[in-house]
Amino acid sequence: MTPAAVQQRGKVLWPVAAWFWALQFAVLNPLLAVLLVALYNATPTEVGWILGLYNVGGFVASLVIPSLADRAGDYLRPLVCCALGGLALVVVLALTTSLPVVVLALVILGGPPGVGSTLLFAQLRHEGAPPARVIRTRAIVSFAWVIGPPLATLVTGAAGTPAALALLAGIGVVNVITALLLLRPRGDAPADAATRPRLPAQLRGWNRWGVVGAFTLLQATNIATVTIATLFVSHTLGAPIIWAGLTLGAAALLEIPALLLIGRLQEHRSVRLLLVGGWASGIAYYGLAAIVRDPWQLLALQPLNAWFFATVAGLGLTVFQEVFPSPGLASGLFTNTRRAGAVLAGLLIAVLGTFPSPYRAVYVAASIVVFIVLAGAAAVITRHRSAAR
Template structure:
């Protein structure tokens, strides 16, 4: 394969990451507002929706990961997942029935959400085959996701608050159409060597690895904190702090913008410092962020705290996935999915915790809980070996 063709493929991976990220960033930030204001359900049902969505996502993504690691065309699977995500956007655009959303919508979302780990696994395999720098390329793809979250949340709130949720979800559907076309015309099918002997053994032995378990639980707790914040913050700043709804999109966009240099710098420094040290810095920043939310409740402080949020998520999102891949060599799809399922499991915990806390105690205690979980995550990460 010629050099220009390889460069074109890399650019396409970055563009698809950006498009899929924008589609997700259009929908996720306003979901709690959509369920509360449009579908008109109580906080407990909002939390339950996140939990059911994440539970279905874990089961389906593991099934797809096991299949994609050993047989089939990962590129075709990636297009199928994006097609299901497109269907999910259309369901949310036209339905306001909670039962339809938590069944049909959740099923389509669960399949659609597997598109991102499949995209990163395909990129990892392509980079390995072409002897490219895996860490930096992965960090650049993660930076595209952060760029998507710079653009997506403000645009999401602008569309939802000024034009309604239907145009917002239709916009996400249109972006998924663009993603599917880019994957179909430009991304390669990477042949993989089947490993029939290891097919049943490797996932089990990997989970028996103490470091994989510690990393998974620590990552789970980190994402529990993050998703609790994402679910609760748009409601908290309006109902408790009396700040404008649009500020939520600005806070998310600011954090995402700051994540980009954090990710790229982490990709540059990882060979010097090692993944463990960077992850420790990241979780420590998370502790500062959530503790800051407990202490400060005005706009300027919330904006400044996004720097620590960006360091936290930027490094965890970029280096955390590679950490799993290095601890599980030869199983890029399963390792990537284990990382994404730590996110999904975190969503389960976040949905239950946030719903329960808000229903019984209000929004403010959510951030005390997030601070405590971040401290525990820091302790667990300290015990994971460097790779």
């Protein structure tokens, strides 16, 4: 296939693949607890344990599968296997009535489908895609996460759990097809695998782990404030819960154009400058959100929130791909900053729960955390410049 033909096919195939891989996860996540209760009569305690095991399986898969793909220098064959695993999971959910079988399926088959987007980003890096294209693809993923949860609840509410399983099966079939199409003969990727350091060498160095730690903290601030948003609106501001939905929805929708704009700016501006601007937006958003008195004020601040998280989610991925030479390792580690951030967010909310105004305290703490990350990054850059003189 000629390079021109490969490029033309990719213009359609890559966005479709990115959309449906993200949509699969965005539909399954809000439905999983409902399916466990409706189809298998799981108790609340059982649901908690099952979701915990499912997330552990996803965590392991997001590290192991991309690392194995790095060693093989092939990200598309594992993508096909992940697609088949996702389809097999839906089949098991549809056919079995045994809760232990479902748990086993979720642990073994549920993890790989969550790695699909990670492998797609790894393949983009492997093919030498510019950061702007990676960020644009990330915008597609964000859009899928905007559509997925309401689509899942709408279908389930209108036609029941069988329709939800049918929706997941349809998405799974599309993922298998797109993975197979991507696997077809394509243009040569840059032969950089032989020049990459071995895995232990890539994991050494305080600077690398400083990047991982910084983005984990940034993810934690986003997760913590999203988690308490409804309680902040209803308990602290004394407003109807619908304002929380409007606020979260506005942030999610604004994130998409923010990512697209960052993708364009990245081609002409320094990544460091864009990161500083994004993190400054985060400090401003969290600080101002902590002092709002009315829900419309919180809603008006969402452009700052969207710009901040777009720099974390979009530029953050490209930063990891620069810091860690192996594409699978880079994408896998970045994905897990979100998982680790969720743990830290829970701890942060728990610690601040004893404060007189705990939900305002979460926003204040988030602003301080982002400021510390920004100050730490500035200190590291200054030290490196001084050492280079």
